[in-house]
Amino acid sequence: MLDVLEEEGVEYVLTEEHGTREYDSIVSFPLPTNAVEPVLDSLQNVGIENDSYTVVTDAETVISRDFDELQQEHTTESVQDEEISRQELLTRAEELTPTYSVFFAMTLISSIVATVGLLLDSPAVVVGSMVIAPLIGPALSASIGTVVNDRDLFFKGLRYQFSGVLGGIVIAAIVAWLFQSMFLVPPGAELTEIDEVAERIAPELLLLPVALGAGIAGILSLATGFSVAIVGVMIAAALVPPMAAAGIALAWGMPAAALGSTVLVLVNLLGVNFAGLATLWYIGYRPDSGFGISIAQRRVFKQAAIFLAVILVLSLFLTGVTYSSYQMSAFEETATQESEAVLSEYDDAYLLEVDVQVREEGLPVDSSLDATQQIDAVVVEVGGPPGTYDAELIDTIDERINEQTTGDTAVQVRFVATGGNDAYLEGDEADVNNADADT
Known part of the structure; x- marks a missing residue:
């Protein structure tokens, strides 16, 4: 291990340890953000991962001439300069994905709030529903799992997303029906006269770039270590209001309008995943082995082709509505x-x-x-x-x-x-x- 660090020109501190565990030393060394992944890969190649713990933490400031030289050596004047390691990316994706019960409950709550906001024709309430929606973690986890060849993370992300969307539509329909039954909505109210609802029950193709932009921005924010909170709201904006609109249309007995909103949700959902997948592969994330890279590459292209094909088919519907x-x-x-x-x-x-x-x-x-x-x-x-x-x-x-x-x-x-x-x-x-x- 120490030979690898010396070859990379990395300063390190070796500390002898005494304790109940079998490890007898700790090696600490600072790295620029974009050097973490290649150095960790080099250490894994010599077997360090098999008999040790590896902990990556953030350092606020490092003052060292050798560190500055190492940073300049890895500088490429591109997004890779800010890119976190593959290991950190996986950790952040897991941190953004709560337990399933919490995720499902928060998604249902956000759908209920969005339903109220749409019926009140209140943009402020609709925006509030987006803020509490925990969709960014699962929306990006599927793409990350595909690129780094983590199938469990991929299927976890898909399961969260599709169950959340289905649950959101169902709860929105129930809440909207209850509002009608309790006369909280004026009798005879027409959905086409509520602007916040009307634009989502007759969706147009121009809404697709919102989802693609959200997926790209989400991955860039996550991969470069910046705050993803605002991007999470953008992803929720592409999913939560259309979910609520689909439920409202069902409660109003308008299956064609509900179909339009549901198609918009699916197009946006797949658009976020496709954009995230393409962005991750483009900026250079790969598995940690050559064999894994070839498998991941096939899966990435296959998954991207499936996403793109379904998006194109569903977009025909949006194109017809636009025309x-x-x-x-x-x-x-x-x-x-x-x-x-x-x-x-x-x-x-x-x-x-x-x-x-x-x-x-x-x-x-x-x-x-x-x-x-x-x-x-x-x-x-x-x-x-x-x-x-x-x-x-x-x-x-x-x-x-x-x-x-x-x-x-x-x-x-x-x-x-x-x-x-x-x-x-x-x-x-x-x-x-x-x-x-x-x-």
Whole structure:
């Protein structure tokens, strides 16, 4: 052992020990962060791991000319300069992964808090649910276990992740159903009108980079020894709110919307694992033996291929939703332009708003259909002085908008008087209210 340290140019202190154990000496030596792994590997190659304890601790400051020279020798001006050893990486991954009972309980609590935050449409509460979610350890453990050829750690990470996601969706559905039953949520509340829920029950492809970025950032933070708390929140942001949204959609009896949120959770989960796996291999983590490296390499490529294939398949769903959302936005813009064109022929009438309403049972928007086939109604709000109501104007707007749709779309034209009487038209009926209106 001492010969290895001298060959590496490492200063050491040898202390004689007396005790009940069979070890009779302690060797202490300082190393730069990026030199820990190669030196430990060299010591293991001479059998030091078989008959000794190895303890790695952090030193705040080392003042030594020889240490400075050793540090310069291992400096590469890359991420490897800050990279902790493979042994430390495994230890940190285990430290970030609590016992299963604690992990599962904390995940369920975070899902419950996220459910409350989504139903309240409160971003602050949703962020709070992310902070308490213990997902970063299991999310990165599977990738670390694959790269360093630790199968137990790999399967432990997967078991934690998938059971946590399933449990989170189930508890969110139960809590949301209880809220409905206890009338804590207004009767008839529509999920599409709650922004925090709506963006997660009709997920788009642009949400995938969030998961990939979280996986890369998580590994870099863990591997370089920096705090992973903030990155843990980012990983939770990709998983916890969609889990809660899936449960809420189930409680509301919207299986298509629940499917959309569940697909988003799975894509994000696999995205975090794929990004973490690729980042670990790229920055150079390998098992401690040549034979293990070849096995790990095959497993890494196989695992990455599986993750990528499933992500691509599920992303087809997200791509369809994204395209349908684009179609819906384009149609809303067209409906607005058509309504403005009709109203331009009237001196006193002007457009206030165009609202395209999609059928709830059609969420997320079905990419196999034309987007306009899933429209429940197009509501056109027109402002003007009392007496602006005009049946011909209504028929013209209805006709112009339906020219842009597939089939017959319900168009509702609502008139809002600037003073005096209000008039509204919904479908084929006009309802005149004798009250002043705000413009």
